Amino acid sequence: MAATPWEGDLARELKERFGDQIGETSTYLGQNFIVANPEAVVPILEYLKLEADFDYLVDITAVDWLKRPERFDLVYIVYSFHRNERVRVKTHISDGYKPETAVGVHLTANWLEREVFDMFGIEFAGHPDMRRILMPEEWQGHPLRKDYSIIQQDQCWVQENLGIESGQ
Amino acid sequence: MKAASDANMPDATFLDSTELVLNMGPQHPSTHGVLRVILKLDGEKILGTDCVIGYLHRGVEKIAENRTWAQFNPYVDRMDYVASVSNGLGYCLAVEKLLNVEAPPRAQVVRVILTELNRIASHLVWLGTHALDIGAITPVFYCFREREEALNIFEKYCGARLTTHAFRIGGLQYETYDTFEQDVKAFCDMFPPKVDEYEELLTGNRIWKGRLTNVGVLTADECKEYGVTGPLLRAAGVKWDLRKAQPYSGYEKYDFEIPIRQNGDTFDRYIVRMQEMRQAVRIIRQAVESIPEGPIMAKVPKVIKPPVGEAYVSIEAPKGELGYYVVSDGGVQPYRVRVRPPSFVNLQALDRMVRGGLVADIVAVIGTLDIVLGEVDR
Numbered sequence: 001m002a003a004t005p006w007e008g009d010l011a012r013e014l015k016e017r018f019g020d021q022i023g024e025t026s027t028y029l030g031q032n033f034i035v036a037n038p039e040a041v042v043p044i045l046e047y048l049k050l051e052a053d054f055d056y057l058v059d060i061t062a063v064d065w066l067k068r069p070e071r072f073d074l075v076y077i078v079y080s081f082h083r084n085e086r087v088r089v090k091t092h093i094s095d096g097y098k099p100e101t102a103v104g105v106h107l108t109a110n111w112l113e114r115e116v117f118d119m120f121g122i123e124f125a126g127h128p129d130m131r132r133i134l135m136p137e138e139w140q141g142h143p144l145r146k147d148y149s150i151i152q153q154d155q156c157w158v159q160e161n162l163g164i165e166s167g168q
Numbered sequence: 169m170k171a172a173s174d175a176n177m178p179d180a181t182f183l184d185s186t187e188l189v190l191n192m193g194p195q196h197p198s199t200h201g202v203l204r205v206i207l208k209l210d211g212e213k214i215l216g217t218d219c220v221i222g223y224l225h226r227g228v229e230k231i232a233e234n235r236t237w238a239q240f241n242p243y244v245d246r247m248d249y250v251a252s253v254s255n256g257l258g259y260c261l262a263v264e265k266l267l268n269v270e271a272p273p274r275a276q277v278v279r280v281i282l283t284e285l286n287r288i289a290s291h292l293v294w295l296g297t298h299a300l301d302i303g304a305i306t307p308v309f310y311c312f313r314e315r316e317e318a319l320n321i322f323e324k325y326c327g328a329r330l331t332t333h334a335f336r337i338g339g340l341q342y343e344t345y346d347t348f349e350q351d352v353k354a355f356c357d358m359f360p361p362k363v364d365e366y367e368e369l370l371t372g373n374r375i376w377k378g379r380l381t382n383v384g385v386l387t388a389d390e391c392k393e394y395g396v397t398g399p400l401l402r403a404a405g406v407k408w409d410l411r412k413a414q415p416y417s418g419y420e421k422y423d424f425e426i427p428i429r430q431n432g433d434t435f436d437r438y439i440v441r442m443q444e445m446r447q448a449v450r451i452i453r454q455a456v457e458s459i460p461e462g463p464i465m466a467k468v469p470k471v472i473k474p475p476v477g478e479a480y481v482s483i484e485a486p487k488g489e490l491g492y493y494v495v496s497d498g499g500v501q502p503y504r505v506r507v508r509p510p511s512f513v514n515l516q517a518l519d520r521m522v523r524g525g526l527v528a529d530i531v532a533v534i535g536t537l538d539i540v541l542g543e544v545d546r
Contacts, residue, residue, distance in 0.1 A: 003477070029265055029479050055392050058482070061506040063495055075493065077480055077508075081392070081406070084413050088480065108395035111516045119229075134222035134545060143230050150234045 003028040010052060010087070017047060033088035038074070041091050042100045045076060048089075049105055053082040057106035060113060062120045066146040070094045072122060076102070093122070101127040119144035136161070187215065190527075194223050198301040198531045201541030205518070205530070212526050217519045221512075224545035232505035237263055237472040238337060240502065245331035247507065248543040250293045253286035253322070254485040256335045259505075261416055262481040262492035263337045264466075266474035274462045275339035276418045281352060281455045282325070282334050283417075284448040288359070289318040290486035291441050291448075295366065298438075298535035302379050307369055314362050321351050338468035344459075352456045356449050363445055370438070380435035384521040384533035387432050394517040398488025398510055400537070403440045404432030410484035417483075421458075422451045434536040441538075473500055487511055487538055507546060511539040 003026040011025040014034060021040035026033055036044055048054035058077040065071060070092035079086045093099060101124040102109040113124045114133040121142035123130060131137060140154045158164050188211075193204040202223035208215040228247060232240045244259045245252035257279055264270060271279065296311035319329040324345050326334050334340070370376045386396065388404040401408060409426045411419040427443030429436035474496040482491035488510030495504040514537055521537075522530050 028477055029268065031479060057395055058489065059480075059491060059493065059506070059508040061493060061508075063504045077491075077493070081408060086480070106395070107393045108513060108516065111512065115512075132222075134225045136222070143227055146233075148230075150230060 003033075006032045006034075008032070010085075013052070014044070014047075018044060031086065031088065033090055035090045035092070038091045038093050038097065038099050041074070041076065041089060042102055042105060044089055045078065045102055045105045048078055048080075048087065052080065054078040054080040054085075054087065056081060057102070057108045057112075058086070060102070060109060060116055062116050062122060062144075064120060064144065064146045068092075072120060074099060074116070074122065095121075098123045098125040100125050103127060118142070121145065192530070194220075198297075199534055199541075200297060200539060203515075203534070203539070203541055203544070205534075207527065207530070209527060212528070214522050214525055214527055214530065217522060217530075219515060219518060221515070221541070222545050224541050226546065228546040229505055229507065232502050234501065236500050237474070237502055240505065241335075241337065242331070242333040244507075245333055246542060247509065247546055248290075248485065248487065248490075248511065248540045249330055250540055251286050251290040251486045252331050253282050253334050254290075254483065254490060256333060257283050257417065258481065258483045258485065258490045258492050260335045260337050261483065262479060262494045263472065263474065265479045265481050266477060266494055266496055267337070267468065267472065269338055269466045269468060271339040271417070271466055272463045273418070273460045275335075275464045275466075277455050277459045278340060278344060278464070279335060279417050280419065280422070281452050281459075282322070282332075284452045284455070285318045285321060285352075285355070287448045287486045288445050289315045291445050292318075294441065294486075294535075294538045295438075298532075298538075299370065299376075301531045301535045302376065304370065304373075304376065307366055310362065310366060310369075314359060317355055317358065321348075321355065324348070324351065336465070337472060339463070339465040341465075343464060349456055349459070352452060356453050356456070359449055360446060363442060367442060371442075377435060379532055380438060380536075381433060382431075383434045383525065383529045384536060385431065385433045386517060386521055390517070390520060391432070394520065395513045396488070396517050398484070398486070398514070398538075399437055399440045399444065400432075400488070400514060400517075402426065403429045403436040405430045410482060410489060414482075416481075419451075422454045424451050434532055437536050471500060473498060482508065485510055487540070487543075488514055509543045509546065511537075511541075511543040512546075515539050515544055 006025045006027040021037045022034055024035040056079045058079050061075050063073040072093050074091050076089040113127055116122050118132040118135050139157055141148055188209045190207045190209055193199040194202040204220040206218040244255040248255050292311040292315040296308035299307040322332050323329045326332055326342055388406050391401045391404050407426050407428050424447045427440050429440055476498045478495040480493045482489050490510055491508030493506040497503040521533050
């Protein structure tokens with residue numbers, strides 16, 4: 001079973017408003033999602049919040065598709081209390097691309113984007129506090145990238161801070 | 169620390185209202201784990217906070233990518249370890265969604281019973297430690313006494329008390345034991361009078377009210393802005409609970425209410441959680457009366473290989489919306505498992521809740537957030 005086109009008023013409104021900035025409006029397993037150009041994501045989130053009542057940013061996360069030229073999927077999940085409906089806004093970005101921060105639209109984005117930065121090394125432009133959040137601040141490498149092995153450590157950090165000579 | 173530096177200070181600076189930076193945690197009994205908060209103070213007033221988290225980071229999401237779908241199941245229990253059953257339910261539902269299967273009716277009802285028992289157990293840990301932080305020492309003993317009864321049921325059911333691994337993808341591994349229904353009914357009869365007892369100790373208590381009323385206020389709009397869910401949102405007057413909004417596991421069949429309050433302060437959140445425990449008993453009673461006969465496991469292949477695709481499934485955990493965003497590339501291992509932890513997102517609102525308040529209130533606010541650091545850090 002593959003994703004099928006999402007036919008709905010909201011999908012149509014979004015397509016009318018953003019035109020070819022939105023590449024795909026689909027539904028899979030009853031869950032609606034759109035795929036948009038990276039620069040259109042924040043305007044879309046803003047539109048969804050102000051015009052369509054999607055006032056709750058549930059989550060921001062990323063998926064690393066190592067072999068694809070546009071390496072990362074950046075995924076925003078928004079929910080509307082009024083409509084009782086959830087939509088995923090996805091975008092494809094390449095390594096090194098700095099997407100715009102969504103903090104101006106939803107304050108929740110602050111920590112969520114910091115976690116994405118920490119785990120994937122995706123830096124958000126205009127973020128007020130772009131630091132690591134879960135890993136130590138001096139740590140080298142971003143653990144959730146697919147080319148970061150599960151037993152990999154930042155050996156220097158481990159030797160220096162934990163006093164373990166092997167660095168493992 | 170403050171007294172020592174005061175003693176060394178010349179008198180003139182005594183009168184200066186200079187900022188004081190105070191470090192709280194990570195080894196502080198009322199941070200409920202290893203949370204470090206850097207407080208910027210002007211006297212007793214909090215000017216700002218900065219949370220340092222990650223001390224318990226184990227890379228759960230990375231581990232998921234290196235285990236099979238079924239092997240990862242027990243790991244989720246180790247995130248929010250006081251509500252491990254809810255964690256397991258969320259994960260199983262997410263994978264079942266990808267596989268497009270549904271647990272059989274009997275499994276669903278047993279799942280509801282255990283999940284609601286776990287909600288009570290989780291709220292009891294919150295109540296006991298929260299009251300302890302505020303200075304009421306007695307309730308924690310009562311709470312843990314009753315929690316023990318719930319944990320005994322888990323132990324008899326699956327052998328584990330805390331990290332239960334109670335559910336499997338597709339249903340349940342174990343049939344209920346012989347006296348399961350009697351035990352659950354006995355708990356339902358025993359528990360509501362105990363809630364009355366806690367309320368007797370606390371609800372009308374002037375010190376308790378004084379310490380909680382108008383402390384750490386978070387309005388409905390602020391909750392939405394910060395993505396705060398669960399009892400915090402409901403105490404701010406938003407009647408929203410995923411069990412009602414988007415029912416899963418057969419919650420639409422049960423008759424229960426969503427308790428709400430209007431002020432969004434720490435006292436209201438206390439009342440909401442107390443009511444939720446009573447409602448949980450109500451759900452368990454209905455469920456245990458209606459356990460259907462039948463299989464406990466859906467038809468799931470031995471080796472789980474969900475088709476290529478992705479899904480986001482969330483449940484109402486005791487702390488708020490717990491979501492799993494799962495991505496499959498068709499292989500035996502998850503390509504990506506993202507956990508949307510309620511504690512992590514709710515903790516972000518700490519700064520807003522304590523800013524401008526008194527330093528003594530931060531302990532009350534951390535207590536009322538009901539965070540588990542295992543889930544914040546993952």
